[in-house]
Amino acid sequence: MATETVKRKTDIGPPHYEKFLPPIIKKNYGKWKHHEIVKPGVLMHVAESGDKLFSVRAATPRLASTKTLRLFADLADKFSGGHLRYTSRNNVEFLVTDEKQIEPLIARLKTEGYPVGGTGPSITNIVHTQGWVHCHSAASDASGVVKSVMDELFPHFEKMDLPAKLRIAFACCLNMCGAVHCSDISILGLHRRPPKVNHAALPKMCEIPTTVASCPTGAIRPKTVDGKQTVEIIEEQCMYCANCFTVCPAITLADAENDGCSIWVGGKVSNARHEPMFSKLAIPFLPNNPPRWPEVVAAVKNIVEVYAKNARKYERMGEWIERIGWPRFFRLADIPFTKFHIDDFKHAGEYYRRSAHIKHMPEA
Amino acid sequence: MATETVKRKTDIGPPHYEKFLPPIIKKNYGKWKHHEIVKPGVLMHVAESGDKLFSVRAATPRLASTKTLRLFADLADKFSGGHLRYTSRNNVEFLVTDEKQIEPLIARLKTEGYPVGGTGPSITNIVHTQGWVHCHSAASDASGVVKSVMDELFPHFEKMDLPAKLRIAFACCLNMCGAVHCSDISILGLHRRPPKVNHAALPKMCEIPTTVASCPTGAIRPKTVDGKQTVEIIEEQCMYCANCFTVCPAITLADAENDGCSIWVGGKVSNARHEPMFSKLAIPFLPNNPPRWPEVVAAVKNIVEVYAKNARKYERMGEWIERIGWPRFFRLADIPFTKFHIDDFKHAGEYYRRSAHIKHMPEA
Amino acid sequence: MADKKRSTPKLDELEKGPWPSFVKEMKQAAEKSATAADALGILERSYNDKIGHWKHGGIVGVKGYGGGVIGRYNDIPQDFPDVAEFHTVRVNQPAGWFYTSDALRKLCDIWERHGSGLTNMHGSTGDIVFLGTKTPELEPIFSELTEAGFDLGGSGSDMRTPSCCCGMARCEWACYDTMGLTYDLTMHYQDELHRPAFPYKFKIKAAGCPNDCVASVARADLSIIGTWRDNIQMNKDAVAACATGGKVDIGKDVVAKCPSKCMDWDGKNLSIDNGNCVRCMHCINVMPKALAPGKDRGATILVGSKAPIIEGALLSAVMVPFLKLEAPYSDLKELIGAMWELWGEHGKNRERIGEFIQRVGLGNFLEQIGLEPVPEMVTQPRTNPYIFYDVKK
């Protein structure tokens, strides 16, 4: 045992990043001067020293087999001195110093199925989550929706043909691990039925007071069933947030017919021009239709195309909608406006229009 | 009795306004074409017919004796065919059709102590409330503060020398009968000590459950004192809103030393340019110092002058501050920023700055 | 009444200065009225003590009415017996606050006979306020008022006295007849005005255009704000005159300040993208001879503003983006009726309609009163994912 304690390393933290930096970065660290997008997917950073670094950005499905990681390692050895990195949106970037390697690398990546793009005013990788691949909480699948949507939007990944960057995110439940709350377009999986309680299991698995307290709307009450202490759900009060499920596994929300996806638009995180904004509800519900989620794909595509056609250069989705106004967005995108779009949560009222600033339409 | 029922008129409503309109208005009702401010306090409205109506606007203290009303009636007979009106801000307007009467009328009004002005980019009458003259709830006096402030700002009533209209309001307690919540500058009387409970009187005058329920912060608890059911106040939880006092007279908040005034800025109600806005806290507390409230007068005057000097034409107080930012407002007006300025009520957090949009100052 | 006169050194200070003095008014009244004299005296006491001396009023009023009188008593009646009772009477003003000299004098006659001779012209809600009388005077005041053609205003949990800007009487921008509508509603709802039967007060204010000269958006449960749907009317010659007149810099003063950035000015031609105009009035305000509201006029109906007690202040929120407003105003009355019914049944005691709507949610409120949701009602759709889907099992 004592031996083991000695041998067992803990709290060493991650490797120091310097070990993995290519020489050109070590040399020019903090001394970059400017950059340019040479072509879609290829960035050139020029250092004060005059050195040039070319980053070639390729799509990945994020979910990667070790076989693919070994492929990337091999490609890095061949084209970029063994150096590569991932981006904050799960693309892979090969850090090339020899300009001549760029085109062969791009060609190889394409053949292998990892196309290059995602820079500038384009659609880059969709930030997403586990879905049915791994998470207990998922109301939709992440990887399947992302694949289906990106197949359809693919031209906008390879070409920089949009007014501005368009960031899409997917999260499979309201926990929003994909941080969809601030994306140009967000796809959010959600439940639409109150939880079912497994009365037999609950007393063994969960603490009643914690479970009752977990509900933000007070929809959970203690109840005795077959002589055992358990809980009941007041269905009208439930907003399907799943917080009870997170604290008590004997409560489940999954429902094949009523789970699905909602679409949100107009969020952003950069400070460029407009301050960061939350995404807002565009479409309250679309069904889960695996494997290709055609309703979701069509809805996202429609919004992208309406945006692409109408927004001005440098205008992110939310900035564009703010300029034209939400009424016009709903009309242009041909999306019905319903009572579900009107906030009725904690700050209900904060977003009621409290002025006479209205873009009236003359009577038809 | 039967006779009385017959004789007693009820529900007749106010007199029909048409009875009181001057002929020129009856003739041109709904057919006005444009207007002009001939000079401070004098509006000229031109009708499609070519008719011209001159409205001469004079200050009033709102609190008027019948003697003064009779004076106004006499002046109306003499100068405006017996026709006058009041404005939504408690000025009186004489409706003159004979242009030659304007100057004599202005002169007479000045002699009588009711000067003419308040039009265009000026400071007009202060909307205000009852104060110590009539209300049980007042934390400061309305008429006294208004008189003191207007004496000081008087040049801005007579001259149209401000960037835009500047509306001031006063309310003597948080009920805000003066609707100070949306004014360029608001003066708000307030309490700063938890209520005192008259345990002897309370059981006779108030219902305990209603009283307990009246408190938005849950600061009131039932308590037995000398064998009688009454209530106690948990002082740390009290925000001095006086709602308990409104429902239960045995609870009082007036406190000679701790009552006083707060100053709020940047509200507006018109839709012109910017949507309507609430007033925001500038100065959390200034003492009640009758009869002339020098601290309040100085504070208001300072804000007016800083605004007058720095705002651009057509910029209301709130629009100006929005352009320069609150940090600069506090610096220019030399007002300390404290924790009291940071919202901690229901929507606390809605006004935290949630971006990196900051106007940094280079190190001094 | 000289014996009633007390020394008021603090208040005397407030007779000085250029602004009209309320102390002068009180002294004028005190010359004729013992009540007014004691009102002055007790006010001086407050100036010394730095607290008010008024107590809660009991329920006082005139027969058959539940509102219109605010009861008031003082806490030192031994010192100021003539204001031991000091009730105010709210008299419903004529729409637009227009008077003839005769009407004014008639009001003075009544008030001098039965009260302090002190008034507020006007109260914040809009009423003529008779300031200070005793209970036995109330019935005589009422019968003399009605005889003279006046009636009481509102107080308590009733419809309060509606008020409005001068609108078509004197303003070229009025998009509907504010005074006509206000009179009509006041008459139509006399019962609701005089007999409190609501969860709480309900105020109506009518402004002829988005300038909102009665602050309706901030001070009325029902805010009626005139607006138009078609294009802003433009007089090209007057625009040209403006451009050369020297007073207005069209580029800087008008176009650059347009909140929706929907105007263009090339030094010669002014053009407006009316589809993007938010009807703010600014350009019209600055160039009243050149520009005017369109011809397809009506109003935006907003609901729910109030002072902060106790959940925080509210501005009114859009309920109907555009409504034509012509007598007999049936659409508006139907809307008011539907809202009152729902709020009347489900509103909590002392819950204003604006708070009620927030509590039940605007979406549900609309569903109940039978209005379609439209995106104009919100500044943006919800950002939180807590949607109450009403899916059937």
Add this chain to the structure above:
Amino acid sequence: MADKKRSTPKLDELEKGPWPSFVKEMKQAAEKSATAADALGILERSYNDKIGHWKHGGIVGVKGYGGGVIGRYNDIPQDFPDVAEFHTVRVNQPAGWFYTSDALRKLCDIWERHGSGLTNMHGSTGDIVFLGTKTPELEPIFSELTEAGFDLGGSGSDMRTPSCCCGMARCEWACYDTMGLTYDLTMHYQDELHRPAFPYKFKIKAAGCPNDCVASVARADLSIIGTWRDNIQMNKDAVAACATGGKVDIGKDVVAKCPSKCMDWDGKNLSIDNGNCVRCMHCINVMPKALAPGKDRGATILVGSKAPIIEGALLSAVMVPFLKLEAPYSDLKELIGAMWELWGEHGKNRERIGEFIQRVGLGNFLEQIGLEPVPEMVTQPRTNPYIFYDVKK
């Protein structure tokens, strides 16, 4: 492993199309790993059933650590026994996600030996995610990882794995060393990362400039966003080149889009009123050769963003408008320490620090951690009058 292969007609559909296919990845792994094969099988089942088949994880992990492993079980183990247990291991990524081919291969070696061979590159928080293994494999994985110089990331109520943009490694706009800082903090707080002792999770994200390429303002309890205090650096020649280059219309694309309207362009000269610039980056983004952040660089420190569960989503809020950030980052660590202490003591279970601050009030929070309130922290002062004055009796 061929016997493990099942028919997956639905998922096969997702091998088609131009975007890289996760199904291809899973099939590749399934060729070598029974676990991966069952993962594919159970996923096909979900595609048929339209619900997930995973259950809550119990508490699994490595000795001495409270975080880094997410336990996972399925609800039909009889059908998919090889994913009866299917835990993920979070491996702390190198700052900026830089790798050498050798480092990648080393990770692959370990993971092929002990798990499904499926990974996420990377998890949303930033970790390398090893997707799917059994409890007995955890200790071996851990010791081989540490031997290779890697350690676990965070999970549960601890400090989560910090992450950052590539910053000075490759970006000319980095206002401080994001990777240096991230490594330093990660090492400094190893104990807090591995042993959950907080009321809830605490995430740190570091962006080198206001473009915020790691979405720190939306996804981190502590968001560190680079900025500068002095003037934007301008290269006049490059501005001129821009003006004539044809790609950028300085007036329309830059000046007109400046959110603080603090730029001026007369066709020849570009001027910036730096005192009014909100450091949004737009002009610099559009003209990277002509403009650059100033030289007096540091960061704005914001606190409290999070996803909506359960009080609604938050963006981070300004805590320190400007902080110089140089190793050993003592000021920042002092701030973090003070915040953790207060939140650790008074935060409720599952209350993120952003929610805690809103509950106690930013003013009180500042007082407790000893920071001066400054107006930069708010977009506007309070509008409600409910001020808790702390007047002594």
